[in-house]
Amino acid sequence: STPQPNDRHPEWPTFFCEQRLRHQLRLAAGRGGNALAEPGERLAEGIGALFTNYRPAPSLLHGDLWGGNAAFLAGDEPVVYDPATYYGDRETDLAMTELFGGFHPVFYDAYRAAWPLDPGYAVRRDLYQLYHILNHYVLFGGGYLRQARGLMERLLVELGGRPR
Secondary structure (H helix, E strand, C coil), X not given: CCCCXXXXXXXXXXXXXXHHHHHHHHXXXXXXXXXXXXXXXXXXXXXXXHHCCCCCCCEEECCCCCHHHEEECCCCCEEECCCCCEEECHHHHHHHHHHCCCCCHHHHHHHHHHCXXXXXXXXXXXXXXXXXXXXXXXXXXXXXXXXXXXXXXXXXXXXXXCXX
16 A cells, blocks of 8 residues: 555666655655654665675566565465566565575575575565555555664664664
């Protein structure tokens, strides 16, 4: 129920910053999350530093890949549903799988065996999870505001800044 703009951008960090992070920050401000505006803008302005040595190949993403959108058919055939598809960094889907309890360790073992993660994933995971936490704040309010602020503070420290 939250609009998800998908305008094209030639660079992934710009797309994520404009179409995901800043978009959610505007929506959060409309919900009363003004405390996120200043640290969110500092993060948006420094986001490129998280991609200095990382250029993700465009991948077709599920966009909302969490345990509630995955299941097994009879015969143990896996299925995913309720996508919010777009092209982007494969790590965004992986980060979402880890956000709300994660998938079975066999899933992660198989994923990493097929396509190992690049250095810096743990930091980018926080960035990608921030998008979903902001969206949950917009949809549900409550403690997601505090969780978003915590992710922003960790990311700002990674960027060499100090949380305020």
